[in-house]
Amino acid sequence: MSRALPIGQFFGNVSHRWAADAVVVNRLVHNRARSLPIHAHQAGFVSLMLEGEYRETAGLAQFGYQPFSCVYHPPGMDHRDEVGQSGVTLLTLEFKPELFDAMDFAAVKLRPIIDLSGKRPAWQLMDLYRRISSRTANDLDIESRAVALSFSIVRSSPHVPRDLRSLQRAREFIHAHFADNLTLAQLARSAGVHPVYLGQIFRQEFHETVGEYLNRIRVRAAGEFLANSDLPLSTIALELGFYDQSHFSRVFRQITGTTPGSFRGEYSLHKKTSSHTLNVQKSA
Secondary structure, eight states: OOOOEOTOOOSSEEEEEOOSSSSSEEEEEEOOOOEOOSSSSSEEEEEEEEEEEEEEEEEEEEEEEEEOEEEOTTTTOOOOEEEEEEEEEEEEEEEEEGGGGTSSSHHHHHOOOETTTSSSSHHHHHHHHHHHHOOOSSSEEEEEEEEHHHHHHHHGGGGGOOOOOHHHHHHHHHHHHSSSOOOHHHHHHHTSSSSSHHHHHHHHHHHSSSHHHHHHHHHHHHHHHHHHOHHHHHHHHTTTTTTHHHHHHHHHHHHSSOHHHHHHHHHHHHHHHHHHHHHHHHOO
């Protein structure tokens, strides 16, 4: 049997932790490349990558993380991880078992792993950590937000779409060409189906339109640009396929709850704070 880690315990260094009765938020750092053994976690949790190189395998599913990739793991899910040469920094939100007392915990355990990258829970987790780090909210407010976020993730997880081959091909085409001016006809050709059928089945299985999915992927990529470059917003907008800066800002705010400029400023402050903390630790 694989090793089941108790809540709050991870491979790597937990550099910052905030805990309440039912939820725990961690900032997890691996400073070097390493391969982690197959293991599970007693608690369900969400992991969101801030920076670095990270790959996770759970059964037949593989997740190659990019900055701001976000994945939900049900309790007891066996997985193994590969940390790249640059290390990795992750945010995690753990849900204690008692949080699910009002639900069927056995059903919670059977729910599958789910990719939340670019979806609202990922940005809400970022916002939650910003509130914790900046101390702009009291503990009750943070706990209530964390519990609400946990329930929204667990309740949505049974609706994970099936990996139908046509939809998988369409999604892969979007990920490979998201900065292009895509059309439904192009996607349908890549998937080998009729455009009308693709539009209907995509929304039925993923609970969003093809255009909404494309915007999520573009906004995730925009988060990476904003965090790691000084490119003007107008340049980022054109690089990622938005009509113009106004369109980019409107879509970014709709999905993340904040403007691109505010996001860049907040993430820059986060990196400076993290760097200062690391320097203090080294000099101690």
